[in-house]
Amino acid sequence: MSDFFKNVLLYPRFLAGIMLGVLLFVLKPLAPFMKNPVTAVALIGFFIGGFAFVTLTLRAMLGYPI
Structure with a gap:
């Protein structure tokens, strides 16, 4: 056992x-996009925005306060 x-x-x-x-x-x-500062900022912003979108959507679906 x-x-x-x-x-x-x-x-x-x-x-x-x-x-x-x-x-x-x-x-x-x-990784190659992280070498150019403009695309790096855009990529990081995309990930932060995506994370915020998923977080807020799940909170709304589950009824948690913001």
Whole structure:
């Protein structure tokens, strides 16, 4: 039974590795845009705006106050 719990405890580490790999895979093509200051500011603004949009949308859907 202890082997079962050892195996189950490996899943969060596996999930974190998968998420990190996907994040790096997505961000790698965007690295050349960070060399130009204008596109870097636009890219960072896009990510902040996207995060704010998702956050506000989820808060509205779940009924949380802003």
